[in-house]
Amino acid sequence: MTVQIKYCGCQSEEDYKLLIETKADLIGFIFAESRREVDPKNVNRWIEKYGKPKKLVGVFQNATLEKIKEVVNTVPIDIIQCHGTESIHQLKEIRDHCNKKIYKALPFSENIIKEIATYGKVSDALIIDSVSQGQFGGTGIPFSWKEVPNMMRKAEQIGITCFIAGGIKPDNVSELMRLHPHGIDLSGGIEENGKKSVQKIETLERMIMR
Template sequence: MSKPLLKFCGVRSFEDYKLVSKSNADYIGFIFAESKRRVDPRSVKEWISNVDFSGKKLVAVFVNPSEVEINQVLKEVPIDVIQFHGNESVEEIKKIRDTFKGAVWKALHHHSNTLEEMEDYQDIVDGFIIDSRLKGQWGGTGVSFDWSAVPKYIMFSRNNNKLCFIAGGVNENNIEKLLTYNPQAIDLSSGIEVDEQKSKDKIQEVEERVLKYVNLSR
């Protein structure tokens, strides 16, 4: 199998950022919504001006944002991807899509009708994040869903030329199981943390397991 893209999300401090900027991640995710991982765009601007992010793409995660909120972030940070992680409608995303030059992703929770929701959004987004459904939380739950559903999400995305990230409870102990489903991309947050801070050891362990599995499967 080819190496899946990696997104390390929920970077919330300069120390987190320094670790992730030196990692093998393809994307760095910052949360600009109500969350324990929420960051201020001015802080992110300062971090990236002090330590280069080494060609990685920057993802801004929003939950039901206003245009003002989005523009405040875009004014400070050179965002490559906007990730909508709430219950934003097709019309709301299209409005942003018409002015934003980067990629747009939509996070959806895994449940019985997720494929139908993917169909609803497929014409206006470049990718999906499939996350665990947990009452009262949009994401960052640290809980995984039934990964036997992953192949159908990947097939839909490939058939429609979309990216598909698998998120929710992925860590160094279970990532090899997820890799057996040949995901296009993997999104990690709490799975690379210790005491709510990004962990160098966990990041390295995840990356080593991914590379080992990919090499063995060739």
């Protein structure tokens, strides 16, 4: 199985121009309060200028259905990623009203296998991310990867894809690849001075493709 690559936190025209030339399968834009938050109108301009050769993901956190629909009507995203405490009911509502694939981010915990079984029923893919000092996502710190094989098996049982996120970098991605994740999700690990780095991306992709 070929690992899927998602590069998230695309926050400028320069980032977008770089990322569409990489081996990524998915490019993510954050439409939630964050230092990487982007304006949907700007994103749409980049897409119109450079095309859309990759699948695009819109990342939201406890957003209203109206907010999500507004972005979906502006940006031709393929996937809605919910990165907050959205309930099963809310995920179903978003899927039904927006007619997009749904990815759900889950914080790693001792209950993660049960969470995968629960949220996998209404999601096309799950993204397991780390928690540090109460912050979920964007921590730059990996969680313990020893449970990755068990998480992949559970996801396969219910027929969904499972991505690993949080603190993945060129210097540790080989360790993760040995555990055979379905996908990896990176943002800060491929940045230099707040911008996506072609050198880090090329190094990381060499490690993955070996």
